[in-house]
Amino acid sequence: MADTYSTLLIERHTDGYAVVTLNRPEALNALNSQLLGELGDFLEAAERDDSIRAVVLTGSAKAFAAGADIKEMSDKSYADMYLENFFARAHDRVAAFRKPIIAAVSGYALGGGCELAMLCDFIIASDTAKFGQPEINLGVAPGIGGSQRLTRAVGKAKAMDMCLTARMMDAAEAERSGLVSRVVAVDALLDEARKVAAKIAAQSPLAVIANKELVNAAFDTTLSQGLQFERRLFHSLFAFDDQKEGMAAFVEKRKPVFTSR
Ligand code: HXC
Numbered sequence: 001m002a003d004t005y006s007t008l009l010i011e012r013h014t015d016g017y018a019v020v021t022l023n024r025p026e027a028l029n030a031l032n033s034q035l036l037g038e039l040g041d042f043l044e045a046a047e048r049d050d051s052i053r054a055v056v057l058t059g060s061a062k063a064f065a066a067g068a069d070i071k072e073m074s075d076k077s078y079a080d081m082y083l084e085n086f087f088a089r090a091h092d093r094v095a096a097f098r099k100p101i102i103a104a105v106s107g108y109a110l111g112g113g114c115e116l117a118m119l120c121d122f123i124i125a126s127d128t129a130k131f132g133q134p135e136i137n138l139g140v141a142p143g144i145g146g147s148q149r150l151t152r153a154v155g156k157a158k159a160m161d162m163c164l165t166a167r168m169m170d171a172a173e174a175e176r177s178g179l180v181s182r183v184v185a186v187d188a189l190l191d192e193a194r195k196v197a198a199k200i201a202a203q204s205p206l207a208v209i210a211n212k213e214l215v216n217a218a219f220d221t222t223l224s225q226g227l228q229f230e231r232r233l234f235h236s237l238f239a240f241d242d243q244k245e246g247m248a249a250f251v252e253k254r255k256p257v258f259t260s261r
Pocket of ligand 1: 026027070108110112135138141
């Protein structure tokens with residue numbers, strides 16, 4: 001697979017993961033249709049590529065992404081937005097990615113940038129990260145999941161506060177509020193994200209997909225449906241060699257060698 005994109009930098013690691021860096025520094029990584037198209041193309045290719053078992057999505061020290069590209073959006077009509085189904089395809093392509101995708105956020109994650117980070121499975125933030133949904137300042141509102149995912153992550157009070165006042169949340173508040181899973185010093189961000197990705201990439205790919213599907217199900221089902229799904233999926237994992245290997249390795253006090261693709 002040739003990793004030639006004009007708005008993304010791709011680093012592949014022999015440990016089984018790839019780091020995707022959003023690369024529009026002149027616009028603080030504002031998300032335009034080209035960047036989102038390329039990200040979707042990369043994820044589709046990565047889905048089929050057995051050498052990639054996890055993805056880290058990151059930006060620059062100053063900005064993960066400062067939002068959807070306002071210059072690209074500003075002249076669009078309602079008909080343009082409706083016919084293009086603006087950014088719905090981009091949203092769906094990231095949401096449909098079955099392998100783990102971790103956002104490593106430093107600096108601004110605003111508007112569509114915050115939404116893109118929240119579309120990932122979890123967020124590791126640097127201590128300089130700033131999250132916000134400032135669309136109201138532009139006379140609009142979140143459009144690729146922010147009002148829903150932010151509210152589920154931090155609760156109504158903080159989500160309302162952020163959406164209605166455009167206030168940014170710093171890394172410490174984001175960690176306290178459950179928006180990010182961990183916060184590290186800015187210089188340690190990529191090392192931390194790489195370690196996390198390598199750790200996930202070393203697990204059974206079947207168990208990884210099962211765990212991701214199960215946690216995601218908690219957002220879309222009732223508790224009893226979710227529990228039933230969990231029970232069935234848990235039982236089904238006993239059909240795979242990786243379960244035998246994982247448990248045998250524990251008993252024999254050695255590291256497991258997972259062989260499923
Ligand atoms: C286009 C952007 C941009 C954006 C920054 N830039 N954000 N271009 N779209 N979202 C450009 C600036 O125009 C400028 O280009 C360059 O990046 C550097 O930005 P500055 O503003 O000069 O930097 P700074 O003073 O450090 O301020 C940083 C900032 C500010 C606070 C992040 O850039 C800012 O407020 N950006 C907009 C944030 C925002 O409103 N995001 C939500 C967008 S709406 P030039 O050419 O002047 O040097 C959205 C909707 C999602 O995301 C829904 C989609 C369906």
